Amino acid sequence: MKIGYPCVNEAMDCSAANTFRLASYADERLVAAVTANLACLRRMLAWNVAQGLLFFRMGSGIVPFGSHPINTFPWQTHFAADFQVIGDYIKANNLRVSFHPDQFVVLNSPSVDIVQRSIQELIYQGSMLDLMGLDGTAKLQIHVGGLYGDRELALSRFAAVHATLPAAVKARVVVENDDRLFPLRDCLRLHAETGVPILFDNFHHECLNHGEPMAEALRLAAATWHPTADGVPMMDYSSQALGERKGKHADDLVDDQFRRFLQEFHGLDMDLMLEIKNKEASALRAVTILRELGLSVPAPNIPSPPLSLPPDPNAPPKVRRAKKAVSSE
DNA sequence: CGGGGTCAAGGGACA
């Protein structure tokens, strides 16, 4: 069981999400942003390895406008070596990685244009994993999409579009149960029809379900992953922010709640992405709890890293500006 | 120089 967190490490002084406005697009800016993003990504991965966090969701914005027609720069070849170095590091340290294309990727949209742009975005994010030399266990996590007033039609459109995805993308796409529209049961139907693995989200399941007990839901979702082609099933873990709107993620990991949740596994192995607001802090806490419980978590730094990465004095200048002004100086 | 409006992109709830 690997533990991870999404995209942002709040303890680090770099960002892998440097970008700029479409209106100010220029190849020079693109190169600068990607260079900074990849350098920061390397540092974050090395930080994670040192902390025993072996699962990580990379941000969608590594290449700004990565699937936008304005971006005609051959970043795939220009940064090929950089992606490969990162991929080698991931493999050498037994890391698990993924992307989560955001809400604009809607495969079941009735709009052909939106579907096409969505596929382009999947191709962009999948190609980064390809350039890293990672196999099909590195995933692209998406939602089913919209309801459009007809659940059956919405599901069948997803299946139809899924069938047309390029093989390289299809091998990586996994579908997540969501909290308002498509619960686990719908995802299971899609799996039966298309073979798409289900990335289970416990919090979404709590918000929307058909009465499946948590342990059963975990088992059902995990069974949709092919042990070798897809790897250990991934899941998202989070919990309700108390006193907030239903569906809002908690700010902190609640220890007892997490311990209780772990009891639902009954020996099942999954890689856990902690979607908690305070990011790596909660992920570290989760690792501590797993160790206290004697659950198998790979110890940090078992394989010696092929690169001596962090801190990287040769990292490009930080494009990011200081977080908070210090009152005096 | 810092605060805050805005940013490629979708869709649903609600009035």
Next chain:
DNA sequence: TGTCCCTTGACCCCG
């Protein structure tokens, strides 16, 4: 049909 929400960081304009 229009407004607000999700969810979030970061850009960058403007006072």
